[in-house]
Amino acid sequence: MSGARLNVAAALAVMRRDFQLFLSYRLRFVSQVFSTLFAVTLFYYVSRLVSAPQFASHDAYFAYVIVGLAAMQILTATLHAVPTGVRAELVTGTFERMVVSPYGPLGSIVALSLFPMALATVMVTITLAIAALLFGLPLHWPTVPLVVPVVLLGLLAFLPFAFLLASAVLIVKQAGSAATFLISGLALAGGSFFPVSVLPSALRWISNVQPLTPALELTRHELVGAAISGSASLAAVKLAAFAVVLLPVSILSISTALKVCRARGTLIEY
Amino acid sequence: MLLVSSVTKRWPRQDKPVLCDIDLELPAGELAWLTGDNGAGKTTLLRIIAGIIAPNAGRIGVCGLESQTSRRAYQQRIGLLTAGSSGLYARMTVRQNLDYWARLALVAVSHRAAYVEEALTRFELEEFAGRRMDRMSMGQRQRVRIALTFLHRPKLVLLDEPSNSLDDEGCAVLLAAVEEHKRSGGTALWCSPGGDGPGAPIERRLRLVSGQLTQS
Numbered sequence: 001m002s003g004a005r006l007n008v009a010a011a012l013a014v015m016r017r018d019f020q021l022f023l024s025y026r027l028r029f030v031s032q033v034f035s036t037l038f039a040v041t042l043f044y045y046v047s048r049l050v051s052a053p054q055f056a057s058h059d060a061y062f063a064y065v066i067v068g069l070a071a072m073q074i075l076t077a078t079l080h081a082v083p084t085g086v087r088a089e090l091v092t093g094t095f096e097r098m099v100v101s102p103y104g105p106l107g108s109i110v111a112l113s114l115f116p117m118a119l120a121t122v123m124v125t126i127t128l129a130i131a132a133l134l135f136g137l138p139l140h141w142p143t144v145p146l147v148v149p150v151v152l153l154g155l156l157a158f159l160p161f162a163f164l165l166a167s168a169v170l171i172v173k174q175a176g177s178a179a180t181f182l183i184s185g186l187a188l189a190g191g192s193f194f195p196v197s198v199l200p201s202a203l204r205w206i207s208n209v210q211p212l213t214p215a216l217e218l219t220r221h222e223l224v225g226a227a228i229s230g231s232a233s234l235a236a237v238k239l240a241a242f243a244v245v246l247l248p249v250s251i252l253s254i255s256t257a258l259k260v261c262r263a264r265g266t267l268i269e270y
Numbered sequence: 271m272l273l274v275s276s277v278t279k280r281w282p283r284q285d286k287p288v289l290c291d292i293d294l295e296l297p298a299g300e301l302a303w304l305t306g307d308n309g310a311g312k313t314t315l316l317r318i319i320a321g322i323i324a325p326n327a328g329r330i331g332v333c334g335l336e337s338q339t340s341r342r343a344y345q346q347r348i349g350l351l352t353a354g355s356s357g358l359y360a361r362m363t364v365r366q367n368l369d370y371w372a373r374l375a376l377v378a379v380s381h382r383a384a385y386v387e388e389a390l391t392r393f394e395l396e397e398f399a400g401r402r403m404d405r406m407s408m409g410q411r412q413r414v415r416i417a418l419t420f421l422h423r424p425k426l427v428l429l430d431e432p433s434n435s436l437d438d439e440g441c442a443v444l445l446a447a448v449e450e451h452k453r454s455g456g457t458a459l460w461c462s463p464g465g466d467g468p469g470a471p472i473e474r475r476l477r478l479v480s481g482q483l484t485q486s
Contacts, residue, residue, distance in 0.1 A: 003342075006376045013373030017359065017366075024361040024402075093356020097418070100320050101374040102345040108374070262324040264282060265314070 010103035011111040018085075018115035036127050039069060044135045054195045063138060063224040066131045068192035070124040071216050072183075074117070074151065075158055079183055081116030082109070082162035083175045090173070090270035099267060109166050109254055117155050124151070128223070140225035147222045150215070153239045157211035160246030167250070167257040173270050186212045211242040271457040272296040272319065272426055277328030279314060288314050290481035292328065296457050296474075298425075301448060303468055304461040306478035312461045313353060315478070316428045319459075320350040332426050346376065349424035353431040355411055357418075360404035364395055364414050367403060368421060375422035389417040393443055408435040413443065420447055427451060430461045433469075445470045 022028060047062035055061040086109055089095035098108040131137035161182060168175040187193065189203065190212030196204055207213040214235040220226035221235075228235060261267035274294040280287040288311040296302050306312050317323045319330055321337040321344065329336060335344045358367055368386045377385050390396050393413045403411060412435045419427055427448075433441050448458050448470055460468045467475075477484045 006378070009379065010373050010376060013370055017362070017370050020366055021359065021361055092359070093352070093354070094359060096322065096350075096352060097357050097371065098374065099322050100345055100348065100350045101371075102342045102376045102422075103374045104341065104345070259324075262322070265279070265317075265323045267322055 007103065007107060010101075011107060011114065014108055014111035015114035015118070018112070022115070022119070032123060033126060036073075036123060037130055040066065040127060040130045040135065043069060044131075054197065059136070059138065062131075062135065064195075064220065064226065065193055066127065066137055067220045067223055067226075068216060070127050071154070071190075071212065071219060072187060072192050073123050073127065074120045074155065075186060075212065076183055077116040077120035077123075078113060078155060078158045078162050079165065079179050080176075082113050082159075083165035083169045083179055085112040085116075086166045086169045087174070087176070087270070090169070090268065093268070096268045105258055105267075106251070106254055109163070110251070112166075113159055113162060121151065138224060140223060143222040143225070147219060150218045150222055150236070150239075153236065153243065154211065154215035154219070156243035156247065157215065157239045160243070160250035163247075163250035164253055167253040170254070170257040170261050170267070186210055189213075191216050211239055214238040271298045271300075271333060272459070273329075273331040274315075274319065275329045275331075277315075277318060277325045277330065279311070279318060279323065279325050287326075287481050289318070289325070289478075292483045294476070294483060294485075296426075296459065298455045298457055299452050300473040301452055301458045301460060301468065301470060302474045302476055303472045304459055304476045304478065305464055305467075308463055310478040311481060312463070312478055313430055315483075316350070316430050316459070316461055319426075320348055320428055321345060342376070346422065347425040349419040349422065349427040351415055351419040351427070351429045351432050353434065355408055355415070355435065357415060358403045358411060361402055363400050363402055364406070365390070365399040367414060368417060371418045371421055377422050385421055385423070389421045392420070392447060393417040394439075409437055409440050412436055413440055416444055416447065420451065425456050427456065427458045428461070429458060431463075432460065433462070441469065 043065045044062055047058050047065060050058060050061040052061070055064065086095065089098060099105045101108070128137065132139055165175045165179050168178060189196070189199070189206035190210060191207060192212070196207040196213060217228050218232060218235040218239070221228040221232055258267065272294065274292055277289055277292040278287050279289040292315065304312050304315070314323060318325050321341070332344055332347050335347065337344045362370070365386065368389055369382070372382045372385055390399050393416060395413060395417060398406060398410060403414065416432060419429070432444055436444060445468070448468070451458055475486045
């Protein structure tokens, strides 16, 4: 078996392990589905109250906010799961096993993102299904399949932030509050629940320097046929640029954090 | 098999090094017993050999490989059993823990199932294979941890207080595994603070005192 195939098998083993642990809590998935149902219902009734010039109708805001909610599910899963996963491995002593494994800690940390991303993708599908089937979310079927590559691109653009947070966990051993701060900041500046145009002009620039805004614009465009501020291809290029630039930087940051911790002797401390 | 040359480790903000200019050579087929008082640096030395801690100076080679230049091949040749009871996934079964480690250890898919079965048999874990770790006693968990250490057939096993929590039968299983490891050309470094030692014939006794290693 080639080294590359063994690497893939090891990465999938981490994903499989997370799946096994997820399944060991039998009501976890059911409770997540119900939480999603309640969230969609909540935003449906909130949308009945929204009358703003940015939205042609209550349903237009509902479509807007549901995509925001779905994106936040992916963002939260990615940004929270990797650093908290590393932290959990440190606390249970299993990170030591990753460190001494031939697969290694770098690959293991990257692989920690696989199951949360897969689960988030499933939950997003359920969110959209609930919104469409129960509350009449008008999906733009001709371009719905294009959402799949957009979500994948978005994941690749969000992942570097998760890896940077994981590096911080290795060095300072805690990064949960940093993840929450980052997610809240992105939700505020990215246009998840309200258009960026209502932000004070002094804050609007933030929407251009993070990947959530183009990811949301592109997803809304493909999923519910919403208008896009630039072109769809420009938004896709922006997302790809975030991924191409930040992914190597973030992986380098994990590698550097591992080296620093090895030298300090703090790699398996928590 | 194991070659430690002039290894020094100094903790930040501490004047005295925990390990000072350590030299050690262990040939194939040997069991060495490393002793020393609490805090003498035994675990630190094991962690340096295992690639968890980087020394300030010196080099470590296992089967002629160095961690910095051939990390994967180096780690494939090492099995580490840490002191304590950590390193297991509590909500996974014994078999799932072993299978997961086999994959992280990059055991070829054609050998993986056989290695897992062999570990279950060798460490007398067959009847617990489907049991979750958090439903096992400390001694049974220690057997699983030892099974993980030997599963991928390393050349050098580093055992930090391996008989902790083991009953007489568990100790016998452990010693049999170490003996078999030696017979197959492997090397073992057994670390414990004192007492009567591993309970198996040892080829050399090492003692860490004030950061210095003495051999007998």
